[in-house]
Amino acid sequence: MLNRNRSLTLVSLCALTFPFLAPVVHAEDPLASWNDGSAKQAIVDFVKVTTTQGSPQFVAPEERIAAFDQDGTLWVEHPMYTQVTYCFERVPALVKQKPELKNKEPFKTVLSGNREAMAKLSTNQLVEILAATLSGMSVDEFKAEAKRWLGEAKDPRWKRSYTELTYQPMQELLGYLRANGYKTYIVTGGGQDFVRVYANQTYGIPPEQVVGTAGETKFGYDNSGKPFLTKQPKLVLNDNNAGKPEGIYLMIGRRPYAAFGNSTGDRQMLEYTKAGDGARLAMLVLHDDAEREYAYGPAESLPDTKVGTFTQALYDEAQKNGWTVISMKNDWKVIFPFERK
């Protein structure tokens, strides 16, 4: 023990005096929750060729943009998008404000609490609920309410906050890319305002790096003359499918070098990313782990879940175009941060 301490002291002294002689300490693997395999290798290779000075595929730091889908790519989306759950749970408060909605569909069904009936609501009815529960308030009121809800709500399976149900390997990937000069963006079909409420705390992604489905706001003044913005029930950007590259162009103005998704809604974003020059990384998270999370898409058929689908056609396109499919089952040592030992 004494010997070890003494030798450490000598090394430390040596390092202070001759920093160039300090022993090389290998940092912990930044992708420690990834099993060795083609997915992890694809990430490491991509970062190496795009960040090594002199590499023919070197990318200038300011051009290093990485775009991540959110639901199903960074956190759990099954059996229902968290934001949809939020909107359903907002319906009683909405009906209190607008009693005329009480006996009107689709609000009536949501108020009934009948989950089977709610799962059968049409897309148009869902959109009606989203528009009604996500607009009409000031942006500050919305933010405070969403924050409050996220602090209290629990996922029914894990009995944990939704913000705890992020994928540990993807958190490591975000950190690894940032440590290598990449600016990480969320590019989500979900509501931009909703994701911005928690993205900084949950992923270290600031609001200005969250691109999502966005509605108009309206500038106005309160009674004291103080200006504020009110959320309007009108879409500015439907950040799904082709809307993803369109949203990236609008909000970022640069083509990403890396893009990550998990469903057909991410297809065009990955195509757009791969269409750029030089090394580009496109990856899809495949939910094939029924035990630790869920299995759906080509891995296993689940009943219509209202979440993004990973179709066989998408799988085939990935194979054809050199996109890397991440198998949750095989590539990830753990799924959630709270599972780490």
Next chain:
Amino acid sequence: MLNRNRSLTLVSLCALTFPFLAPVVHAEDPLASWNDGSAKQAIVDFVKVTTTQGSPQFVAPEERIAAFDQDGTLWVEHPMYTQVTYCFERVPALVKQKPELKNKEPFKTVLSGNREAMAKLSTNQLVEILAATLSGMSVDEFKAEAKRWLGEAKDPRWKRSYTELTYQPMQELLGYLRANGYKTYIVTGGGQDFVRVYANQTYGIPPEQVVGTAGETKFGYDNSGKPFLTKQPKLVLNDNNAGKPEGIYLMIGRRPYAAFGNSTGDRQMLEYTKAGDGARLAMLVLHDDAEREYAYGPAESLPDTKVGTFTQALYDEAQKNGWTVISMKNDWKVIFPFERK
């Protein structure tokens, strides 16, 4: 000479050996082109109270957002916005592609080259010209064409590239704010795509920090199956007046701590900025220097110039709300970078 060299060497050696004993060298004034006065003082005071640890008005680095209008605030806007000149000069190429426009107004007037008649075009006619010349091509084609034009076009008065006609004191202000941890954004009524072409090279502001009037793009594939985006003649964001705070919310998601403008189109952005907690800086550039640049707004009446106006009402609001008016004539030692000695 010898003595001076020797003493420099001693100082250098001393600095290397005992860095804490190195003489304090006062850096050059980062706002060297600003005359001492209330405008310069307002900037320095604001930066001091928002960036000094322990100051009650300290702002966390990630919250430090500064928003700059572009035309008339960062560069010359008179007698016509540069982008409008660009669109006018694109009309012949457009008519070549679409000969049916040749005898149709407002294109006919633009083709005539009659400047007096062009100055009389209505706003709707201007919008028609902008929409026709700024859409229909791929975003890459647009970028290449705008870049080519900016490399060749000259301002008729100074016979210099438009990108040389930026205001040196505002360039220093951008740099000073960035050196103090502020993220500088352009928030312009001009076209987001157009400004993004030159903002990085001209101001050090990357595309993702340019918010402007933006049109839709449409995702599609070329004959080889490669995806690309085409510019559409449909507005997503009219980033003027109330559109400025709305655009800031959409694209940045944070309220700026400092905002700079020069016309009624910036009013709501400045109001929104000042409505936040803590220290907020709102400044307006007053064009009152007919000799070195132009005088318009309350300073002097110019004929209708199609550029943003600094009305008496705006001036009064500035006085009432503690916004600082920058007098080009009195506050700026030089106007343009090429005038520095």
